[in-house]
Amino acid sequence: MRYDVIIVGAGPAGSTTARECAERGLSVLLLDKAEFPRDKPCGGGVTVRASKLLPFSIESVVERVITDVYLTHKQASGFSRHSDDALVNMTQRRNFDMLLLEKALEAGVILRENAAVRQVSRGATSIDVSTQDETFTASVLVAADGANGKTAQMSGIQQSFWQQIALEGNVTPSSGIPDRWQTCFGLDIGGIPGGYGWVFPKGDHLNIGIGGWRYVGPGLRESLGHLTKFYGFDRENMWGLRGHYLTIRKPESPLVRGNVVLVGDAAGLIDPMTDEGIYSSIWSGQSAARTIADYVGGETSNLLNYKREVESELVPELSISLRFHDLFQLAPGLYLWAEKHTDLVWALARRILRGDQTYVNVMLRHTATGNVIDFLSDLVRVTPYLQRRSGLREPAPPQRFFVRGSVQT
Ligand SMILES: Cc1cc2nc3c(=O)[nH]c(=O)nc-3n(C[C@H](O)[C@H](O)[C@H](O)COP(=O)(O)OP(=O)(O)OC[C@H]3O[C@@H](n4cnc5c(N)ncnc54)[C@H](O)[C@@H]3O)c2cc1C
Numbered sequence: 422m423r424y425d426v427i428i429v430g431a432g433p434a435g436s437t438t439a440r441e442c443a444e445r446g447l448s449v450l451l452l453d454k455a456e457f458p459r460d461k462p463c464g465g466g467v468t469v470r471a472s473k474l475l476p477f478s479i480e481s482v483v484e485r486v487i488t489d490v491y492l493t494h495k496q497a498s499g500f501s502r503h504s505d506d507a508l509v510n511m512t513q514r515r516n517f518d519m520l521l522l523e524k525a526l527e528a529g530v531i532l533r534e535n536a537a538v539r540q541v542s543r544g545a546t547s548i549d550v551s552t553q554d555e556t557f558t559a560s561v562l563v564a565a566d567g568a569n570g571k572t573a574q575m576s577g578i579q580q581s582f583w584q585q586i587a588l589e590g591n592v593t594p595s596s597g598i599p600d601r602w603q604t605c606f607g608l609d610i611g612g613i614p615g616g617y618g619w620v621f622p623k624g625d626h627l628n629i630g631i632g633g634w635r636y637v638g639p640g641l642r643e644s645l646g647h648l649t650k651f652y653g654f655d656r657e658n659m660w661g662l663r664g665h666y667l668t669i670r671k672p673e674s675p676l677v678r679g680n681v682v683l684v685g686d687a688a689g690l691i692d693p694m695t696d697e698g699i700y701s702s703i704w705s706g707q708s709a710a711r712t713i714a715d716y717v718g719g720e721t722s723n724l725l726n727y728k729r730e731v732e733s734e735l736v737p738e739l740s741i742s743l744r745f746h747d748l749f750q751l752a753p754g755l756y757l758w759a760e761k762h763t764d765l766v767w768a769l770a771r772r773i774l775r776g777d778q779t780y781v782n783v784m785l786r787h788t789a790t791g792n793v794i795d796f797l798s799d800l801v802r803v804t805p806y807l808q809r810r811s812g813l814r815e816p817a818p819p820q821r822f823f824v825r826g827s828v829q830t
Pocket of ligand 1: 453461464539566568588589684691697
């Protein structure tokens with residue numbers, strides 16, 4: 422049978438693309454090398470802005486609703502910030518991803534589990550996708566196989582990413598989740614180049630992790646041990662220790678090539694400042710499905726609308742986030758000071774997590790501040806001393822995106 426679309430990977434990006442394609446009447450085959458429910462190294466924090474993208478409630482898989490953040494600098498000098506509204510929904514990925522997959526199946530998607538894609542061969546109007554046992558044909562292929570995915574490569578597409586790496590594990594306190602973490606997650610910043618440490622409370626356990634630029638990989642195990650101890654838990658009792666890459670897209674990295682579309686981590690759409698990837702995965706899946714439906718329905722002759730949408734709406738957000746990340750890494754202490762002593766920074770963080778504000782709007786509304794951020798970030802990108810201070814070994818090229826009040830990507 423020939424399908425309209427084959428999607429490789431049933432994470433948030435793949436299941437969302439699949440569901441939205443099927444809801445538009447397309448025949449969809451979803452392949453995953455794993456058997457579901459499956460887990461995935463992830464903090465499982467689904468921001469309110471990400472939840473709002475979905476046309477159904479995720480309440481059934483939410484184990485805790487976060488309203489507070491406990492911030493520390495290099496494992497010292499902590500303070501809390503409170504929000505009256507929910508900021509992040511804490512889930513476990515095996516349950517969250519299963520829910521998204523079930524919604525795709527309800528929409529009519531055909532699923533093959535234990536089906537690792539091994540080979541792709543692209544023709545002008547069709548594409549063959551082979552697992553160990555079978556070959557399937559479709560008009561469009563979607564690479565949704567995550568940060569370690571090989572589907573793009575197998576399709577002859579060269580991606581270009583900055584890579585981060587994170588290590589995480591879980592602790593289950595015998596006396597239950599401590600009061601401090603009932604509705605609060607912890608972030609420890611300034612202690613690792615390019616990232617941060619975290620503690621995310623779930624129903625009966627806490628997820629503790631740390632990540633940064635790829636070169637910090639060899640020291641992560643020790644760093645995670647220290648962090649676990651700092652948060653008051655015994656590192657010896659940690660279970661489910663897992664590491665994983667995070668992919669941050671470089672501006673030239675492809676989103677579409679011919680009849681192949683890249684979504685989620687396979688496209689490198691992680692938010693560099695927060696390392697939030699679920700939002701972009703859902704967003705890009707929805708955008709891809711709209712474009713694919715138009716293409717299969719004969720309304721457009723190519724899939725480039727997806728690229729245009731991502732580049733005009735999502736990429737500006739991620740570019741500004743990368744700017745914030747440059748500065749945040751240079752002076753995490755200053756960021757914490759501002760977060761503690763000014764309501765403005767906390768209000769901004771809250772509004773972004775809830776999807777009430779975007780990075781682009783912030784830059785456009787506060788043009789003077791935006792220009793300063795722009796300038797300072799460029800300064801970091803061209804000054805080796807500042808790069809060393811901020812742990813940046815592969816800076817993005819300087820790029821003024823503020824041009825007469827409009828945002829450039
Ligand atoms: C340690 C860590 C913590 C994180 N914490 C958060 C967080 O709290 N909140 C947040 O928003 N983001 C977080 N992220 C990022 C988030 O996990 C990712 O952005 C998100 O999972 C991307 O979804 P995806 O659908 O693109 O890919 P994935 O979720 O990685 O799914 C890819 C799927 O493809 C399948 N696959 C791979 N190769 C093949 C193949 N050859 N054939 C068939 N199937 C294949 C895999 O089995 C998998 O099911 C974190 C990341 C890490 C590493």
